[in-house]
Amino acid sequence: MLFFAYPMVESLQLALRREGQFLNLRVEPVEDAAVAGTVAMQTELSVLERQRLEETLPNGRTRPIYWFEVETVDAAGETIRGWVSQSNVFIESRTESTSARVVSGEASQEWTLDFIRRMFNDFRFSSALGTTILLIVLIIPLQFVLAIIMALVLQSQIRGSNLFLYIYAIPLGISDLASGIVWYSIFTQRGFINSFLVSAGLRDTPFIFIQADNHGWMITAIVLAEVWRATSIVMVIVVSGLQAIPRDYIEAGEVFGANLWQRLWHIILPLLKPSLQVALILRTILAFQVFAVVIAITGGNIVTVLANETYRWYDPARFNSPNVAAVYAGFIMLLSLGISLFYLRAVRSQEEAAKAL
Amino acid sequence: MAEIQIVNAVKRFGKFVAIDDVSLTIHDREFMVLLGPSGCGKTTLLRAVAGLGMLDEGYILIGDQNVTYLPPKERKISMVFQNYAIFPHMTVFDNIAFGLKMQKASKQVIKERVENAAHLLHIEAMLDRYPGAMSGGQRQRVAVARAIAYDAQVLLMDEPLSNLDALLRLEMRAELKALLSRLNVTTIYVTHDQIEALSMGDRIAVMQSGKIIQVDSPTRVYDSPADRFIGSFIGNPPMNFLRGQVQTENGQVKVKIGDLMVTPSLEMQAPLRAYDGKLIYVGIRAENMEALPEAADDTLPVTVEVVEPLGAQNLLTIIIGLETIKVSTHPDFPVRAGGSLWLRFPVPKIRWIDYETGKAITPDLQQVLA
């Protein structure tokens, strides 16, 4: 449990707290004098006056230390004035120079909404959120329909159902990266669909599915890849739920005149509800984490999702900001949690309504 | 008119032949019991009639309609399942109304028929309840109510009482029999319980290893089993089978049981003559032997091994030669373990059985008539 709780706390800190250094300007050239103002690192200061003081070292000797009265413009745009010690600034000549630059200060931690603001203000954020939700809305219903069909086929006492079960379960062990590459090979300009189209004489030149102004096709490829890969888990959950439903129930439906659709709607789906609920929560949450498939198919720049943005912000080679990455992660977490609660409530309230009748 | 004809039915599961060339006609409004041990194919046959498992060969007709390959919903059948199959997510009312709703019957009709069925099974008070909290007996009633509320020509019942405890089963058996005799619907009732079969059926079809080996009224099946298997499967205790040797004395066929010579009836003389000198089985029920406290003509002296008082009767275990037999006597009959008594075998109650095939030896009808 600690393994999960500790990172969560860490994550909150990353998202909400800025660790930085600030230099306090003092009203007098004394270490613990009152604060006259605060300046950020690298701020250029103009030196107005200087004072030479003695500093006592641990071995009893003393050495000279300069304090400067400086003037600058702070973050809010106001001119402030105060004293700084030489140890916190870079100055070419302690006795001559009229300007200095802040290089160190007091370690400070402050609660800030800056990182959150940066996430929301990022121009990719809304597109990532939109694509993520679009993918969920497209993928999950398809997966459930397909998984239920697979489960019903497996349950209909066909020969070789063990083999079919194995085949349908194969994608369970396929990563989203591999799946992305597989579907990239199908949709790419020199891929299998174009090979087919051109060989069959349906087109003279390959159709470029994956390009910046072809959003629809890129989404289609991602949806197919995800439906192909991640339907298995839903199928397995649905089949094990279906196995828990006594055959009698479905046969009673058949005997009493229900057609396939009526059996599905009146008997199978209501009895599968707990399994579907689990599958739905699991699938939705996992859907937020998909990113390798997006990178593999589209490169991850034109079409992007929340998890990909998390990685982009974290990546030392790119934005190198674990803070914003943590905000993204937290945002994904909140979305997952919210949707799970929504599913749980929606299903429960239906049952309660049924009981109340 | 809903006669059911099953003609040359065959059903295989891989190499296993579950139904092996079975033909059976169930008359309109008849209560037919399919009886047999588990794995004999009786449930498979019922499911074939229901359309829940199609035959590989043969025909099934309901009324004048060939239903062999029709899906269940087109067969006008109704069914009570072994585990009731009461939908847990529907109220009792919705369960009973299910079939009618699927047929898109009017609200009025549904209400009427559900209430009527509920009334017949005394579950009017439970219509709004969910099956979750109901007892086995109550679910059973709901299952039957659902089956009779549905508009069907044929009622199929798959071991409907097997999941009830003994007392409830006894009560439900009588109630079901009374109910079904009022409904006048063609019924196939599958059971492995011979008492249920004997007490409820108009006729019983006994199955073994995928074949029907006897179709007869309960009394005929009990008294004149077609073979050794049926004799030992039906009745408690099972029929006794003693080895006997066929001998001819002065042109008359006799059967020697131990030291006793029994003379078969006139119509059995001819068929048994073919067995001259051979062993046969002599089948007789425990209650059909006469136990006498002292020696008399045509009796066999025996020693009693065990006495089991069962209340209405005493059941005696007796060893004759290599065979152990059961004899039931009146509780007042004086007997103790280790004591002696004399048995008489009333000839009309004896079933003669071929030693090799286990089939009952029956008089050739043509010859008897001649």
Add this chain to the structure above:
Amino acid sequence: MNQTTGVITSLSQQEFQAQHRRSRMRHTMRRGGIYLLAIGLAVWILLPIVLIGSMAFSTPADVRAFPKQIIPDPISGETMNFFLNTEGILRATGNSIVVAVLALLISTVLAVPAGYAIARYLFRGRDLIRLGILSVRAFPIVVLAVPLAVVFIQLGMFDQVYSLALMHAALTLPTTILVVASVFTSVPYELEEAALVFGCTRLQAFWRIVLPLSIPGIAASAILTFVLSWNEVFAAILLTITNRTLPAQILYTLDKSGDPFKFAGGFFMLVPSLIFIFFIRRYLFSMWGQLNK
């Protein structure tokens, strides 16, 4: 009376036979439809695998060719060879295996006693545990990976295969515990009691009776851990830089790589799942069936 069929019907023999054939045909077509559907779904799953497989075994020239052939001609190991000999791939494969095996060992070693305790002593709390496990299973890796990376940097555990293995083990541990518990539950307690009566200690009874009977199920859940770890890419790419696992390495170099590399890599990553899912297919339902009860 119908002589040939033995059926008594108002229809003539020909009419009856014709109608019988029709209805049989309808039934056969209904069944056939199900098979067609089953096969169609199988093709949907298998075709992409066949396609990528055929690319992996074509020559690099054929991989770049257009239009592509579905059946490689000639069959060649050149593309696979090129992929495997690309710098960093063998090392990444080794890392992947080490991480997956470590994760499997950690999670199995911890899950066996925990699962046994849950199976034998904690029947009451099982619903709660199940809920906890479901929530952890559903816990986004994305959410955990970022702060963990920072924590690992602070602890000096960053960019180590064992810290990634720890992460993967932690992610799969709850599921493994649940599966192992259900495997133990399926071993009747009477067997253990019998062993105790005939002079075994508790530990011996577990070692000699329960464990042998549970090995297949435990192995299945261990394999699942392996597959999850082998496939996991988000945490892997965040927690490592020089010691990348295979998927992380491939993803990292994806935009700089040509199609032969990509396709061979995709196929190479996919192969273990074909094999492992085959071995654990019988256990899939007991694993996931647990979650909806």
